[in-house]
Amino acid sequence: MNHPKFTCHPELIDPSGERVSKSEERGLTMLIDKGICLALFQEHLQFIGPFVDYVKLGFGTTVLYPPEVLQKKLLLAKKKNIILYPGGTLFEIASYKGVLKEYFDYLQKMGFDHIEISDGTIELPARRRQKMIKRAVSEGFTVITECGKKAIGSHFEVEELERTLYSDLECGAANVIVEGRESGKNVGIFNEQGLIDKQFLLDIQETIPTNMRKYLIWEAPQKNQQIELIHFWGRNVNVGNVQFEDACNLECLRRGLRFDTFPTDQPGSVMRVD
Numbered sequence: 388m389n390h391p392k393f394t395c396h397p398e399l400i401d402p403s404g405e406r407v408s409k410s411e412e413r414g415l416t417m418l419i420d421k422g423i424c425l426a427l428f429q430e431h432l433q434f435i436g437p438f439v440d441y442v443k444l445g446f447g448t449t450v451l452y453p454p455e456v457l458q459k460k461l462l463l464a465k466k467k468n469i470i471l472y473p474g475g476t477l478f479e480i481a482s483y484k485g486v487l488k489e490y491f492d493y494l495q496k497m498g499f500d501h502i503e504i505s506d507g508t509i510e511l512p513a514r515r516r517q518k519m520i521k522r523a524v525s526e527g528f529t530v531i532t533e534c535g536k537k538a539i540g541s542h543f544e545v546e547e548l549e550r551t552l553y554s555d556l557e558c559g560a561a562n563v564i565v566e567g568r569e570s571g572k573n574v575g576i577f578n579e580q581g582l583i584d585k586q587f588l589l590d591i592q593e594t595i596p597t598n599m600r601k602y603l604i605w606e607a608p609q610k611n612q613q614i615e616l617i618h619f620w621g622r623n624v625n626v627g628n629v630q631f632e633d634a635c636n637l638e639c640l641r642r643g644l645r646f647d648t649f650p651t652d653q654p655g656s657v658m659r660v661d
Contacts (some may be wrong), residue, residue, distance in 0.1 A: 536564025567606030
């Protein structure tokens with residue numbers, strides 16, 4: 388028996404009228420996979436696939452997967468037009484241990500075409516960072532970099548973010564992640580309570596032009612952080628380190644399908660800075 392197809396009115400699907408499609412390469416959503424099983428991974432992607440652009444295999448979890456399971460995750464992500472890639476910590480270990488060639492070879496054999504380059508734990512002088520980005524690009528990888536240290540209490544200046552952004556992009560990076568860790572507390576742009584430094588955002592707005600800010604991905608694992616970023620930068624801000632179970636919630640926030648970002652002209656509605 389054939390069942391009729393039901394579709395919602397566009398005003399119900401996206402009350403804001405502002406949400407962009409994946410093809411526009413902004414409004415990116417990056418999830419963090421801390422080791423969920425294959426079945427659960429597939430289950431999640433069946434529903435949230437259309438709303439997700441990247442899935443980062445957190446920390447060094449990539450090497451803990453049996454190769455056949457890892458390749459199945461890659462295949463499932465690819466089918467949903469999602470990019471699966473290893474977290475930057477694994478690159479840092481490879482750099483620290485002097486096995487970068489072996490690391491690049493391993494990723495290529497597994498089927499990865501994206502790599503994250505960061506220095507959240509190790510010291511990576513600017514020239515070496517530039518060299519690593521260029522090397523990865525020459526090896527055929529699309530490079531995502533990260534700015535900021537992971538140690539509790541680590542913060543950075545706007546000038547450092549600006550310098551890193553311009554340098555990394557010039558070397559061939561596709562995006563630059565602003566460090567926030569999976570906790571979103573007392574690191575990067577967040578204080579000990581997980582609140583965003585609004586003045587920092589205002590300074591970025593004054594320092595880095597719109598056409599360059601679009602390359603930034605803000606790690607914001609907590610709902611209140613995602614809400615604040617949407618209110619400040621608009622519904623199509625790039626957000627990372629989102630938990631799998633929060634992907635649908637974030638998409639609702641982007642579209643105005645929640646009270647917090649309801650699309651009205653009243654106080655509390657989304658303020659579009661750009």
